Amino acid sequence: MRIVVLAGGIGGARFLLGVRAYAREVGAEVTAVVNVGDDLYLHGLKVCPDLDSVMYTLGGGADPERGWGRAGETWTVKSELAAYGAEPSWFGLGDRDLATHLVRTTMLSGGYPLSAVTEALATRWQPGVRLLPATDDRLETHVVVSDPGGGDQRAIHFQEWWVRHRAEIPTHRFVFVGAESAKPAPGVLDAVGAADVVLLAPSNPVVSIAPILAVPGLREAVADGSARVVGISPIIGGAAVRGMADRCLAVLGVECSAAGVGGLYGGRAAGGLLDGWLVAPEDEETVVPDVTVRAVPLRMTDEAATAAMVRAALELT
């Protein structure tokens, strides 16, 4: 069996732990197609938060409490950068994490595409699944905002909105800069085409999954492919399990509920993506037109619980 997972950062990483556990049990191959919309250059280094969250988590190097970055992290470089007054100061690059960005940036400067760099970095981490960026091209999520007191609209990088402003400024819309001319990374369309099932991880639908689907050809490959498509709701009982999906959904005017996100993805028959939609027991009344909805526990408390979610998702297909 071949499984493709579209995934964002921390939620996607934890979900992939369960997918890998399930896949090992049944002998399946897993390809993770990971969001790059959060990527940015910081102090001249290319930082790929979602790819790194997945790589560190699957490689056993992630900080389990903080949820992002490396276990046992130290912050010497960050405090030195602050001593120089170097901006931006609102994004914390840990010392361990920084080495990843140095290696990545050096390879990118040498002409290797991000997908090749990701593969090279993964030789250290041995994530046990194939990691692919959604695209090798620049595709950055920007956010059109106003200042709290009003004034002109301006676009800021997603990370500035999320990390610096905690999504707490007037927000008008999201823009996936570069999406029109981006191409799926090598292997992405082949993986989707060969998949038996495509899973939409319980990641933020607006800023983790949508930028993946914004790569021309990728949404079509999923929607029109032979693989069954099952999504896992990132919303339980009307609240985001983690992160700020509620704020992102509000910007789109979509209800923060399992039904709201299911409707955003949409049923395949109506030009959407989903064959199945997995929701939490609290949301068992959820209806998404033309989509098979099933309710199972969706808390990713440990790998076994997450693998059980994956099994339930596959039973939906």
Next chain:
Amino acid sequence: MRIVVLAGGIGGARFLLGVRAYAREVGAEVTAVVNVGDDLYLHGLKVCPDLDSVMYTLGGGADPERGWGRAGETWTVKSELAAYGAEPSWFGLGDRDLATHLVRTTMLSGGYPLSAVTEALATRWQPGVRLLPATDDRLETHVVVSDPGGGDQRAIHFQEWWVRHRAEIPTHRFVFVGAESAKPAPGVLDAVGAADVVLLAPSNPVVSIAPILAVPGLREAVADGSARVVGISPIIGGAAVRGMADRCLAVLGVECSAAGVGGLYGGRAAGGLLDGWLVAPEDEETVVPDVTVRAVPLRMTDEAATAAMVRAALELT
């Protein structure tokens, strides 16, 4: 009084501590023109070992025991880079030090010349003297070597020769790559032109001072200028005070002695640089044609001892 010092790394940095102390006493202005031949890119970062040694030492941030790099340094990034198998692994970038290179590289990539970057970095360190790179252009010291068993000659970066091979492979000559087309950094020629005295720090004459003088126009400005020129011998009693000046001098076929180095710089009357040459008491018999030689203690054991050297040098003019 205006003093210009041509200086390399650690020896130059310690000498400048004494120059600064002396200058504060007499109310002199100091400009240090610093070697850039050791500079290199490591993991995509522009590293300027000599400028940093001077900046950290004068700014109170240098490691006093190791002689290079930052006090209280940690090595997290280095060990992470090793875990990725990233090369080169023979050059140790400390975590604290690395922040300097990140800020510098970001500014250089933004189009600022090295002299402007150096000035910006110095706003943190407040070295108390004006720091100028010899040139803003690429000028790298390469070393033409053979493998120990023989074979073709090849050129390697000075740092690879020095740090990786400890200068212990067959060495044929030094090449200052880019020197022909380099221009003195803004302020260098003006400083030399306005100086009352130019001091040649007791740095390595072959790989610290020579690359500075290799910048077209710089040697001429010193040799033909109105400032008196006094050198301080880096060799005491036939041995280099620190570093591997002996190995470098051997490559040039110059005797490792105060007389050998004095002769290498040469007296002004014979087209060389020196008016005066300060040697250690052990070397009081030193003769350099047409140069006033004086013997005083040259061990830079502390700032006061070094300031006394500077006073003696100025008394020679």
